[in-house]
Amino acid sequence: MNPGIIPRNESIPQELEQQMDLRGVPRHRFLKISEITIKQFCATCNIFRPPRSKHCSFCDNCILRFDHHCTWLGNCVGLYNYRYFVVLIYSSTIFLMQCLYVTVCHFGQEADDTFGPDYGFLDVLWVLSEDTSTVFFFLYCLFLMFAVLLLAVYHTVISLQNLTTNEHVKNYYREGQNPFDYGGLKNCQQIYCFPENLVCRSMIQHDPTC
Ligand SMILES: [Zn+2]
Numbered sequence: 001m002n003p004g005i006i007p008r009n010e011s012i013p014q015e016l017e018q019q020m021d022l023r024g025v026p027r028h029r030f031l032k033i034s035e036i037t038i039k040q041f042c043a044t045c046n047i048f049r050p051p052r053s054k055h056c057s058f059c060d061n062c063i064l065r066f067d068h069h070c071t072w073l074g075n076c077v078g079l080y081n082y083r084y085f086v087v088l089i090y091s092s093t094i095f096l097m098q099c100l101y102v103t104v105c106h107f108g109q110e111a112d113d114t115f116g117p118d119y120g121f122l123d124v125l126w127v128l129s130e131d132t133s134t135v136f137f138f139l140y141c142l143f144l145m146f147a148v149l150l151l152a153v154y155h156t157v158i159s160l161q162n163l164t165t166n167e168h169v170k171n172y173y174r175e176g177q178n179p180f181d182y183g184g185l186k187n188c189q190q191i192y193c194f195p196e197n198l199v200c201r202s203m204i205q206h207d208p209t210c
Pocket residue numbers: 042043044045046054055056060061062
């Protein structure tokens with residue numbers, strides 16, 4: 001779904017033409033939020049994008065509250081679809097755990113059918129050697145489960161801090177300096193219940209030094 005594509009201008013808006021520098025881009029194109037200077041003007045989309053947005057080079061669009069471009073889904077993850085992305089990784093984790101559980105039960109059942117209810121460890125190994133394709137399926141699920149579980153934990157932690165993957169990876173804000181951090185509960189409420197409510201704790205101002 002639409003991750004939050006910001007409509008672009010075909011050319012630089014006329015009202016900005018008086019305020020160009022020698023390179024032909026608007027002079028006031030940086031914002032300072034809580035001591036962090038961010039580039040606000042996108043020269044590709046010809047727009048001043050809101051804070052936390054970023055131009056995705058894969059999608060060639062500016063995305064609201066850009067999280068990351070997911071190559072597995074072939075789509076950006078941003079303001080409008082972040083919560084669905086998190087639901088996807090959580091449900092994948094649960095699904096893969098179920099797969100592992102069912103596979104273990106299947107091996108147990110096979111051993112029980114072959115050796116009776118008092119089967120031992122070596123009997124299970126014999127069952128595994130007889131059913132290598134299911135063993136590969138088990139290992140495949142195990143690997144994927146740990147990968148998505150790690151991703152789920154990671155997104156839970158950054159959601160509690162109201163950080164995007166982009167902000168976290170680039171270490172945008174120093175410790176305790178994130179202007180969007182309202183505390184764990186309110187952060188989750190904003191991200192998962194009211195994502196359109198992009199609010200900021202501190203004053204946003206143009207950075208005259210840039
Ligand atoms: Zn852009």
